[in-house]
Amino acid sequence: MPETTSRESIVFLDRGSLRANLRSPAFSHDWRDYDSTGPSDVVDRLSDATIAIVNKVRLTKEILDRLPKLRLVAVAATGTDVIDVGFCAERNIAVTNVRGYAVHSLPEHVFAMILALRRSLNFHRMTVDEGRWSSSEHFCVFSQSMHDLAGSTLGLIGFGALGRSVAALGLAFGMRVMAFDHYQIADANVVRASLDDVLCKSDVVSLHLPLTPATRNMIGEARLKQMKASAILINTARGGLVDEQALADALVAGTIAGAGIDVLSVEPPPPDNPLVMLKSPNLILTPHMAWASNEAMQTLADQLIDNIEGFVAGKPVKLVVPTSAASA
Numbered sequence: 001m002p003e004t005t006s007r008e009s010i011v012f013l014d015r016g017s018l019r020a021n022l023r024s025p026a027f028s029h030d031w032r033d034y035d036s037t038g039p040s041d042v043v044d045r046l047s048d049a050t051i052a053i054v055n056k057v058r059l060t061k062e063i064l065d066r067l068p069k070l071r072l073v074a075v076a077a078t079g080t081d082v083i084d085v086g087f088c089a090e091r092n093i094a095v096t097n098v099r100g101y102a103v104h105s106l107p108e109h110v111f112a113m114i115l116a117l118r119r120s121l122n123f124h125r126m127t128v129d130e131g132r133w134s135s136s137e138h139f140c141v142f143s144q145s146m147h148d149l150a151g152s153t154l155g156l157i158g159f160g161a162l163g164r165s166v167a168a169l170g171l172a173f174g175m176r177v178m179a180f181d182h183y184q185i186a187d188a189n190v191v192r193a194s195l196d197d198v199l200c201k202s203d204v205v206s207l208h209l210p211l212t213p214a215t216r217n218m219i220g221e222a223r224l225k226q227m228k229a230s231a232i233l234i235n236t237a238r239g240g241l242v243d244e245q246a247l248a249d250a251l252v253a254g255t256i257a258g259a260g261i262d263v264l265s266v267e268p269p270p271p272d273n274p275l276v277m278l279k280s281p282n283l284i285l286t287p288h289m290a291w292a293s294n295e296a297m298q299t300l301a302d303q304l305i306d307n308i309e310g311f312v313a314g315k316p317v318k319l320v321v322p323t324s325a326a327s328a
Contacts, residue, residue, distance in 0.1 A: 008312060009069070011046055012053040013037040018076055020294075020301035027312050046070065051308060054082065056267075061087040072096065072311050075320070076304050079238070081211060086322040095320040096307040100161055101299040102291040107165040109290035110234055111173075113260025114204055117232045118152075120144035122281035147203070147230070150174035155202025157195065158237065159185050163208035178202065199226040204234065211238035221246040224255055232258040236290040239264035248274035251283055258282035262290040 008029040016035035055076040061084045075097040123144035154170040156163045159181035178191040185192040220243035310317040
């Protein structure tokens with residue numbers, strides 16, 4: 001791709017989704033930010049853009065077909081399911097994403113949830129708030145049982161960069177770690193296992209998969225029933241991996257002991273989402289923030305500009321190709 005000599009027009013459609021400093025790219029350009037962009041405004045705002053930056057704004061074939069000047073879609077995230085990558089390839093529009101920026105932030109969030117649930121922190125806080133500690137005959141109140149992480153089993157479904165980072169923390173806590181993945185697991189301390197074994201044998205199951213037609217709602221009623229009644233489920237990957245009604249029902253019924261959820265199938269979620277409606281101490285629900293430590297967001301922002309500068313310099317990095325092309 002030849003280096004451009006024209007002035008680039010850069011438009012960030014959902015700047016409000018990234019709270020980090022963005023350095024100015026080292027080439028001649030115009031830059032416009034929009035805090036958020038609805039579907040009806042996308043074409044108008046990108047009409048003169050040569051470079052579009054998006055996080056969760058959807059760029060469909062119908063939209064892209066109306067943007068003849070567009071040369072690059074720089075995604076300010078790892079997931080590119082909001083972009084019609086195949087049509088971009090047909091139109092010679094490059095797509096880049098950011099990778100590996102949350103390898104500390106997200107695993108730490110996973111373990112914050114694991115520790116809170118395994119140590120029953122919400123239950124203990126309720127004991128204090130309800131005055132049961134103050135009125136207790138003893139110095140402590142056994143309101144809910146707790147479990148150590150040491151000696152328990154952590155099961156990972158998906159073993160990419162984030163799964164590996166979660167495994168490292170699990171091993172540091174003295175957990176046995178097993179993982180299911182279609183690819184080779186090159187870690188002698190992690191046992192490769194079938195999906196059934198991970199679900200049946202783990203005390204903690206943590207999801208680290210992309211959302212595809214094959215993985216949508218993969219954790220539903222049947223698979224939740226495979227888990228131990230004392231086990232917990234963690235999902236910081238994609239909301240659509242879990243059947244939310246089935247999970248809510250399982251938590252109420254005691255099919256599993258708890259869940260830590262950072263992502264939902266629709267975001268922002270409607271008020272009647274079954275997990276939003278479930279007010280239970282065995283559910284920790286956070287608003288898609290596992291990725292978003294200050295340090296992780298700044299790493300993402302720096303990598304985003306690196307991607308744009310590399311493209312304009314004729315040395316593109318972190319290109320995303322259609323799945324069919326990637327597997328060819």
